[in-house]
Amino acid sequence: MPLPLPQRAPSRSTALSPISFHRPTPMDPHVAGGTTRRSRRTDWVLLHKSARISDHRNTTTAGCHTTEGQPIEVSFWLVDPPGVSYFSVHFPGLDNKELADEPRILCAEAALVLFSVTFVRVPRGRRISTQHFVYRAGPGNPSLHLIPDPDKITRGDRFGLLPFGDTGHFAVVFLNRQFIVGDKAWRFDVHAFSSMTQSWSSKVPLSGLSEDDQQLLLKHGTSKQIMVGGSSLGWVDLFRGILLLCDVFGECPVVKYIPLPASRFCQTDEHGHPYFAPEYCCDVSCCDNLIKFVEIKFDDPRRRTTGNQGWKATTWDRTITTNNWRQGFTVDVADISVDPSFSDLLPGLWNDKTEQLELKKLISYTLTLSKHDDNFLYVMCKANSVDDKAWVITVDMKHAAVEAIAPYSTRGRRLVSWHCPCTFPKYLDLDPGDDVTMHSKRISVADFVLQVMLTQDWFIELGGKIYFQCWSRWSCSQSCGFLLTSLRRFRLAPTQVSG
Numbered sequence: 001m002p003l004p005l006p007q008r009a010p011s012r013s014t015a016l017s018p019i020s021f022h023r024p025t026p027m028d029p030h031v032a033g034g035t036t037r038r039s040r041r042t043d044w045v046l047l048h049k050s051a052r053i054s055d056h057r058n059t060t061t062a063g064c065h066t067t068e069g070q071p072i073e074v075s076f077w078l079v080d081p082p083g084v085s086y087f088s089v090h091f092p093g094l095d096n097k098e099l100a101d102e103p104r105i106l107c108a109e110a111a112l113v114l115f116s117v118t119f120v121r122v123p124r125g126r127r128i129s130t131q132h133f134v135y136r137a138g139p140g141n142p143s144l145h146l147i148p149d150p151d152k153i154t155r156g157d158r159f160g161l162l163p164f165g166d167t168g169h170f171a172v173v174f175l176n177r178q179f180i181v182g183d184k185a186w187r188f189d190v191h192a193f194s195s196m197t198q199s200w201s202s203k204v205p206l207s208g209l210s211e212d213d214q215q216l217l218l219k220h221g222t223s224k225q226i227m228v229g230g231s232s233l234g235w236v237d238l239f240r241g242i243l244l245l246c247d248v249f250g251e252c253p254v255v256k257y258i259p260l261p262a263s264r265f266c267q268t269d270e271h272g273h274p275y276f277a278p279e280y281c282c283d284v285s286c287c288d289n290l291i292k293f294v295e296i297k298f299d300d301p302r303r304r305t306t307g308n309q310g311w312k313a314t315t316w317d318r319t320i321t322t323n324n325w326r327q328g329f330t331v332d333v334a335d336i337s338v339d340p341s342f343s344d345l346l347p348g349l350w351n352d353k354t355e356q357l358e359l360k361k362l363i364s365y366t367l368t369l370s371k372h373d374d375n376f377l378y379v380m381c382k383a384n385s386v387d388d389k390a391w392v393i394t395v396d397m398k399h400a401a402v403e404a405i406a407p408y409s410t411r412g413r414r415l416v417s418w419h420c421p422c423t424f425p426k427y428l429d430l431d432p433g434d435d436v437t438m439h440s441k442r443i444s445v446a447d448f449v450l451q452v453m454l455t456q457d458w459f460i461e462l463g464g465k466i467y468f469q470c471w472s473r474w475s476c477s478q479s480c481g482f483l484l485t486s487l488r489r490f491r492l493a494p495t496q497v498s499g
Contacts, residue, residue: 043426044371045085051103054088062142082392109227111427138427160233205253213257238278265297275301285369
């Protein structure tokens with residue numbers, strides 16, 4: 001069934017952040033390099049890490065109760081990459097002032113999403129309570145689970161998630177490490193919560209670290225988490241390597257370290273300090289047992305945010321059992337083709353002399369590798385560093401071409417660690433006609449108007465100039481009519497609507 005149309009327009013204080021309209025699917029001839037596979041329904045998304053507070057619901061909605069017995073609901077608003085998906089959290093009967101911060105995703109693997117909510121427990125004393133929840137997309141109906149927080153866990157940067165096969169049960173894993181100065185070695189403790197037993201347990205894993213690994217681990221800082229295969233978890237330092245916990249469900253897990261490719265670009269200055277956050281130039285992803293790595297080399301890292309900057313992106317991959325990284329594709333931004341049909345979205349890139357769009361004019365920010373075993377790279381870009389508007393661009397590394405573009409609003413948001421690639425949508429057990437992914441080719445009238453309502457902030461940020469393309473069985477005039485009617489509902493006055 002299509003998503004129900006809300007009875008009232010959400011206020012600006014409770015509205016979802018904009019859900020990105022995106023360019024045509026890869027099979028559309030207007031998309032550069034459009035020869036890649038795409039399923040009929042989204043099976044992975046770029047999910048914004050911070051939540052919006054909203055009481056809107058859809059078929060992804062699931063709920064449970066907090067430690068204090070307060071009801072909580074979570075819903076997801078999904079679009080195909082490079083569109084940015086969002087999640088919303090609702091606390092019936094709870095004042096938003098009782099939240100110390102926005103709910104935030106810690107990690108996501110398979111059908112699972114782990115996020116935290118920080119409550120202000122006593123307003124005068126400003127005591128806070130951080131609680132953790134796991135959303136499970138399937139099997140069966142979506143569900144939400146409160147995770148009891150043990151006293152031993154004090155930091156949230158080494159959480160991980162592992163499903164128990166196809167049973168629907170899962171484990172929340174926390175890896176604690178401590179350097180023993182006298183022994184010049186690391187001590188590890190693994191704490192795991194099982195949804196089967198509803199309790200935490202602890203193990204002491206074996207160390208498979210060499211002396212070189214021990215030294216690398218001294219400066220290891222976790223940037224993200226990945227699941228490798230069905231029983232291993234990795235905590236990634238994008239500048240150094242992957243701290244890997246193997247055979248988590250076994251009697252004696254083993255800790256290993258995978259350094260990143262030795263032939264990488266230098267991302268530090270003469271003092272050994274990074275030029276910028278690692279998310280601006282690197283990413284690690286994993287598809288089953290294949291670990292993927294990408295890095296961008298800027299011509300002059302010191303002026304990366306000035307635009308008109310040349311860069312090259314290179315990919316590597318490997319498995320746990322292999323000892324070496326295998327280099328994949330290297331793409332120069334000057335060689336990436338951009339179809340002229342994208343000029344309406346990015347007019348500032350057009351070069352009248354060459355009659356081509358020049359991607360290097362954009363400022364490149366965070367990178368994201370696809371969750372599939374393919375050659376897609378997703379780059380967050382801006383026309384200038386002070387603009388609130390950004391674009392997520394899909395680059396086909398194999399064909400050196402821009403495959404799709406989606407708008408994104410950066411107003412009040414940091415670009416570092418803004419997103420979490422998730423595969424849980426493919427586990428949602430929905431009716432075949434239930435278009436959770438909001439595909440443009442199959443969107444219903446009710447869904448379309450709901451999209452307009454939920455993206456009113458984005459329309460305002462565009463300064464009244466809205467770009468969209470008409471597909472499906474609607475004519476251009478019918479589509480514009482629906483859009484204008486919806487905009488008038490919010491008393492918005494676009495100066496231009498172009499099909």
